[in-house]
Amino acid sequence: MKAQTEQRIAVSILFLCTFLVVVPVLVILIIISMKGVSALTVSFLFDMPQNGMTSGGIFPAILGTVYLVVGAIVFAVPLGVLSAIYLVEYAKDTPLSRLIKLAIVNLAGVPSVVYGLFGLGIFVIFFGFGASILSGSLTLGIMILPVIITASREALESVPKTFRIVSLSLGASKWQTIRHSVLPHAIPGILTGTILGLGRAAGETAPILFTVAAFYLPKLPQSVFDQTMALPYHLYVISTQVPGIPEHTRYGTALVLLLLVLLLNLGAIILRYQFRKKKKW
């Protein structure tokens, strides 16, 4: 009897905790959807903002966020995956390499505003890229690198050792072994890291604040050296900095940001599913 009572209490507590986590997320989603859905019109999505952002659309902000996220991924995924390969497959297990791995994990916890200041100092000023899509993408890329490296390392480490041994025993070089027998099986895990990084890059305001985001720029960027509007910053601006913005515009912008992240994630999830289907062990 006692065991059964304990069991019931344990399950109740576990359920309650899960419930407490899920409810706020659902409430946020419902409120944003209800208040924002009326703003979602074709002109809202594809027009320039007008009259000091009080009317018109948010197209430059949507496009800007897509540019920034794609830029960050294009920069961070190859760099992160390659350095993860080095750390897992080549780096010897020394105190230094362990320190580096620990540092990378901890970098994921650095506040995003610090990355923003870093981007301002390095990319905007030192390299002279100015406040631009290039500076913003690189800053976001640096910010998501730890997530991508850590996920890629875990993915590589979870590939069975026997694959490496078999491949080497068949006369493959170490690089051939990594390329043909390790990396293909690590791709789903690497994509998981990419998905996490992608969501974070799309949603952060602080890193783009000093490096790229324009307060009000009702035209599309022409090159990577242009400034652009971006959804998170635009949301901040119209919610706190400019009076007289209709409520449904603010919630509509939030909803678009959510949907955009969802859409980008969906793409990566489908890609990951395609690779997982091939996994046969």
Add this chain to the structure above:
Amino acid sequence: MVKNTVKVSIQSLSIFYDTVQAVKNLTLDIFPNEIFTIIGPANSGKSSLLLTLNRLGEINPSYRKTGTVLLDGENIDTLNVEILRRRVGIVFALPFPLPISIYDNVAYGPRMQGIKKKSILDGIVESALTEAYLWDEVKDRLQSPAMNLSGGQQQRLCIARVLALKPEVIMFDEPTSGLDPISTARVEETLRTLKAHYTIILVTNNVAQAARVGDRTAFLLMGELIELDNTNKLFTAPADKRTDDYITGKFG
């Protein structure tokens, strides 16, 4: 030529993992086209010896060796390691097919050598699978996953995968320890026919298997070579009491 009379020459070989010594000052020669079996209880250094002959042990950071191994009279440490591993293939205790198709498993080694032409690969795959007595069973499903094969088929696939390298020496590390008696008999039959073209080193903890297929047998105990002789002689009239105790099942 003198060098042709010995295929693999092991001279004063010791193997260490950190401070633990797995093989102690081993010296022996393996002749071309013989089945050289190595018997001994667990932890007698049998597998460590095999992993030394194709330098696969080196991927373990704590591994270290002293002494010399010659392949056709050449020190294996001076050979290109990828080429060495093609010349000295290994079949592991458990079948480890890669999670790719049957065809791709067999073609893996040749592809890594840079062979890309499909007609050449097709030929290599067919002859390797035929030689491993697997062709008839899989010829209609070469593109299906190797993981779907039965245990015995997987082990023959692993043999075919090594044969596709066109090796000179093939090492078998307890190749039938995970197999049923019928699959075991097929693998042993394969070993006997392979002898005509390859030098075979067979590590087994199945004493009867050594007696069935071995030309010469070495008995290792705690990393030391206790006795090495023709298989018949070793099993009928062992010189050392410990060999006698082991093959008659008094310990092991």
